[in-house]
Amino acid sequence: GESVGLHLPTLSVQEGDNSIINCAYSNSASDYFIWYKQESGKGPQFIIDIRSNMDKRQGQRVTVLLNKTVKHLSLQIAATQPGDSAVYFCAEKLGGGADGLTFGKGTHLIIQP
Amino acid sequence: DSGVTQTPKHLITATGQRVTLRCSPRSGDLSVYWYQQSLDQGLQFLIHYYNGEERAKGNILERFSAQQFPDLHSELNLSSLELGDSALYFCASSPRLQPNNSPLHFGNGTRLTVT
Numbered sequence: 001g002e003s004v005g006l007h008l009p010t011l012s013v014q015e016g017d018n019s020i021i022n023c024a025y026s027n028s029a030s031d032y033f034i035w036y037k038q039e040s041g042k043g044p045q046f047i048i049d050i051r052s053n054m055d056k057r058q059g060q061r062v063t064v065l066l067n068k069t070v071k072h073l074s075l076q077i078a079a080t081q082p083g084d085s086a087v088y089f090c091a092e093k094l095g096g097g098a099d100g101l102t103f104g105k106g107t108h109l110i111i112q113p
Numbered sequence: 114d115s116g117v118t119q120t121p122k123h124l125i126t127a128t129g130q131r132v133t134l135r136c137s138p139r140s141g142d143l144s145v146y147w148y149q150q151s152l153d154q155g156l157q158f159l160i161h162y163y164n165g166e167e168r169a170k171g172n173i174l175e176r177f178s179a180q181q182f183p184d185l186h187s188e189l190n191l192s193s194l195e196l197g198d199s200a201l202y203f204c205a206s207s208p209r210l211q212p213n214n215s216p217l218h219f220g221n222g223t224r225l226t227v228t
Contacts, residue, residue: 028183032162032214034216034217036219041221041223042221043115043117043119043203043205043219043220043222044156044203044219045115045206045219046115046216046217046218049216051214053184089155089156091156095213097166097211098161098163098169098210098211098219099158099161099169099170099171099172099204100146100158100161100169101158101217103148103155103194104155105155106155
C-alpha cells in the first residue's frame with residue numbers, strides 16, 4: 001500500500017478564501033516532503049518543499065506545515081484564485097536510497113466563483 | 114516551463130507493439146526518473162537513472178526497460194503492449210542522486226493509448 005495519502009479527493013472553495021489541503025504519511029523515516037500541482041494536460045509542477053527538521057515553510061501565497069508527531073502534512077493556499085484549480089499531490093522521500101518520491105493519490109481543488 | 118522535455122506528447126498504438134518514449138532532462142541534471150500515472154494508481158515510480166547508470170527500480174514490468182545516454186537524455190521502452198499499459202508516462206529530473214534537498218522537475222508527459 002501507499003505510505004502517503006490524502007484525506008479528501010475533492011475540495012471546493014470560494015474564490016478569495018483560503019484553501020487547506022491535507023496529507024497523511026505513514027513512514028517516519030521520510031525526511032523530505034514536497035507539494036506538487038498538476039493542471040490538466042501538464043506534468044506535476046513543484047510548489048513548495050519542506051525538510052523533516054522544519055515545521056513550517058512559506059512561499060508566495062502558500063505555506064506548508066509539517067507535524068511529525070501525527071505524520072501530517074498540509075498545504076495552505078491564501079486568497080485562492082481561479083488559476084489554483086488543479087490536482088494537488090503531496091510526495092515524500094524516504095531517508096537514503098535512490099527511489100525518488102512516493103506520491104499520494106491527489107486532491108482536486110475546485111474554485112467556485 | 115520545467116525545462117524537462119518529453120516526446121512524443123501523444124502515442125496511439127496497438128496491443129503487442131513496442132514504443133519508445135524520450136526524455137531530455139533539465140540542463141545540468143544528472144538524475145532521470147520515470148513515472149507512470151493512471152487513474153486508479155496515481156503516480157507510480159518506475160525507474161531511476163543517474164549519470165547513465167540505473168540506480169533504483171520501482172513498479173516496472175519486465176516488458177519495460179529504460180536507458181540513459183551519455184548526453185543524459187533517457188528513453189523508456191515499452192514492449193508487448195497491453196491495454197492496461199495505457200497511461201501517462203512522466204519523466205522527471207533532478208541534479209543529484211537523491212532528491213533530499215531538491216525537488217524533481219517533471220516534463221509534461223507522454224500520453225500512451227493502447228488499442
